[in-house]
Amino acid sequence: MRRFTRPVLVLPSLKDREPAQKPKTFTGHWTNPDVRGALLAMQGWVCAYCGVDLEQHAFDVEHFRPKGNVTDDPGHEGYWWLAYEFSNYLLSCTACNQKQKIDKFPLLPGGVRATAATRDQVKTELRALIDPAADPVEDLIEIDTSDKLARLRPKPGITPSQEAAVKETIRMLRLNRSLRILRGRLRALERAVGAADNNAVDRLRIRACRHRSHSLAYYQLLASLAPDQAPETAAERDWLIKKLVRALAQAAKILDNGGDENDERQCAELVWAAAVLLSLGAPVDAALSSANLEAEKLLVQDFAAGL
Numbered sequence: 617m618r619r620f621t622r623p624v625l626v627l628p629s630l631k632d633r634e635p636a637q638k639p640k641t642f643t644g645h646w647t648n649p650d651v652r653g654a655l656l657a658m659q660g661w662v663c664a665y666c667g668v669d670l671e672q673h674a675f676d677v678e679h680f681r682p683k684g685n686v687t688d689d690p691g692h693e694g695y696w697w698l699a700y701e702f703s704n705y706l707l708s709c710t711a712c713n714q715k716q717k718i719d720k721f722p723l724l725p726g727g728v729r730a731t732a733a734t735r736d737q738v739k740t741e742l743r744a745l746i747d748p749a750a751d752p753v754e755d756l757i758e759i760d761t762s763d764k765l766a767r768l769r770p771k772p773g774i775t776p777s778q779e780a781a782v783k784e785t786i787r788m789l790r791l792n793r794s795l796r797i798l799r800g801r802l803r804a805l806e807r808a809v810g811a812a813d814n815n816a817v818d819r820l821r822i823r824a825c826r827h828r829s830h831s832l833a834y835y836q837l838l839a840s841l842a843p844d845q846a847p848e849t850a851a852e853r854d855w856l857i858k859k860l861v862r863a864l865a866q867a868a869k870i871l872d873n874g875g876d877e878n879d880e881r882q883c884a885e886l887v888w889a890a891a892v893l894l895s896l897g898a899p900v901d902a903a904l905s906s907a908n909l910e911a912e913k914l915l916v917q918d919f920a921a922g923l
């Protein structure tokens with residue numbers, strides 16, 4: 617898990633959607649390309665919870681606070697008023713979303729769950745789930761590098777309630793139990809240790825980018841080897857832009873050769889992701905020009921103007 621910075625956006629699919637009361641059924645506006653694209657721009661292709669590569673795993677737009685009901689509190693009607701709220705979304709692999717997290721949203725002892733009537737209190741309800749788009753993840757969680765399974769643990773020195781939340785997050789999402797997650801993390805840690813042994817700071821820096829899978833291993837080793845060398849936000853974003861532009865170039869080629877509806881949808885997500893980054897001041901248009909993606913650049917600019 618890594619910390620992500622959530623952009624403040626009014627996305628077309630979510631504008632003026634907040635329901636006045638709990639709807640009988642929810643419409644999946646969160647699956648639209650602008651929403652998924654904005655989350656790609658925030659995270660890259662990385663599961664917000666377990667850190668796996670989302671190019672290799674199916675993924676969902678996950679509601680951080682469950683919209684319909686709350687497993688931990690059967691009397692609660694769910695955080696339905698946040699169903700169409702961008703700040704309540706994360707990209708997560710389907711295993712984390714559909715098998716582990718589902719509708720769980722535990723609170724720490726003494727926590728008071730917010731309801732529609734007390735919705736302003738969501739910020740103070742003492743959630744037991746770490747929010748990768750709000751909490752200082754790297755200050756709270758670390759990989760135990762001496763553990764043969766590379767398990768996660770709370771960082772020493774954090775408060776008892778932070779420690780309880782980290783432990784509950786790890787337990788609930790099976791971050792130390794799922795073979796799929798452990799194998800990926802262990803592989804990353806072995807590579808990071810190899811790079812650290814060779815004093816390959818540049819390699820650690822590139823792989824410590826938060827938009828890359830299992831990057832915590834590299835980030836942590838880099839922090840112990842050269843603490844002032846952590847990649848800057850701009851460098852991490854540049855890496856993401858390069859990846860995005862490459863994906864757009866491939867998508868454009870596929871669509872030129874007659875892609876299907878799903879390909880078009882994925883291409884639209886990429887254009888939206890680029891538009892969000894552009895609206896945040898990232899040099900996306902220059903990257904698109906250098907890849908000869910002039911038509912896509914116009915589209916990206918057009919979408920960004922509407923944000």
Ligand SMILES: [Zn+2]
Binds near residue numbers: 711
């Ligand atoms: Zn996951």
